[in-house]
Amino acid sequence: MPENFVIIIPQFNDWEALNLLIQKINADLAPHILAHTTLLIVDDCSSKPRLQPFAFFGGKEIKVITLYRNLGHQKAITIGLSYAAEQLDADKVIVMDADGEDAPVDINRLVDKSLEKPDTIIFAERNKRTEGFVFRFFYLIYKSVFKLLTGKVITFGNFSLVPRSRLKNLVRVSEIWNNYPGGIIKSRLPYDAILSNRARRLAGESKMNFVSLVLHGLSAISVLVDTTAVRILILSIFMSGLAITFIIIILFLKIIGNATPGWASTLGSALIILMLQFFLISLFLVFMVLQYRSQQNFIPALHYRDFVEKVETFS
Structure with a gap:
């Protein structure tokens, strides 16, 4: 047929x-x-x-x-x-x-x-x-x-x-x-x-x-969205780790006295804010995916x- x-x-x-x-x-x-x-x-x-x-x-x-x-x-x-x-x-x-x-x-x-x-x-x-x-x-x-x-x-x-x-x-x-x-x-x-x-x-x-x-x-x-959230979460963790690494380097330079006055605290504060932003983004994505999975599908x-x-x- x-x-x-x-x-x-x-x-x-x-x-x-x-x-x-x-x-x-x-x-x-x-x-x-x-x-x-x-x-x-x-x-x-x-x-x-x-x-x-x-x-x-x-x-x-x-x-x-x-x-x-x-x-x-x-x-x-x-x-x-x-x-x-x-x-x-x-x-x-x-x-x-x-x-x-x-x-x-x-x-x-x-x-x-x-x-x-x-x-x-x-x-x-x-x-x-x-x-x-x-x-x-x-x-x-x-x-x-x-x-x-x-x-x-x-x-x-x-x-x-x-x-x-x-x-x-x-x-x-x-x-x-x-x-x-x-x-x-x-x-x-x-x-x-x-x-x-x-x-x-x-x-x-x-x-x-x-x-x-x-x-x-x-x-x-x-x-x-599941895959997207995981990839952004991995990126956020990587960037947070990078920020922590730079903060440790800045503290080390400040301890040994090689840091320019005011430079270490300014850059360190900026990196802490950046790290917190990545953390909040990751947290938001986790809750978004959990909410998406709990909804009744069309x-x-x-x-x-x-x-x-x-x-x-x-x-």
Whole structure:
């Protein structure tokens, strides 16, 4: 029997780009994939109404999930995954953006890679980006900070393929509610990647600005808060040890009379304050992690329905 595909597309006020994307999906998807594909559009409580009907879709059908409130890109993806896992007969689920920057032609390559590794989540890793220098510069900083704080390398975004065998596991990973790729890294589900070039936006303007990028980066790091806290704790202990070492050296110099008057006490006081700050940071992180672990987790597969206003089907 042929496999059934579901393409999840979260969107917020991107109706024009979405229609152009549907046309590209029709043109670029392999016929045997397109014929058995359902488009699952997650409308993240758009403030602008859809003025035009959907472009002709050559697949099975288009379903639109409308949310009660705007939740953001990551949560909209999670709700789409949870709905697909419960309501749709999907052998493979593809997640992509509505703006067209995720090229539909790469879906064919994701499917081919999935045939090689059938029980693995496949991401489209960015080989070449089309954003401006400033965005690419700060994105590089984000990846570097992510690796420094978590010990993990993140080179991919949301564009991915999830096989049926992993979908039921994934929608019970609470961390994908905050950050989809970070949650998959935290879940330890197997994943791999193909290289892809980011396409250009089909219509409208990108909603990703500097503030959005910072928030996205923080949400990804927060998913791995346990590892981040331990690494910062180790750094704090190291810096405290370094401060104590310098204080001992300063006291030794003062005892033997080689310290400049006033210099030893000033530097020693500064180092003590620095050591106390590192100690307080470590203490705060320990309590933060303990509180995080004591909270009841949000399970997308169980709680996603609370945010779904309606589901419409378009043939």
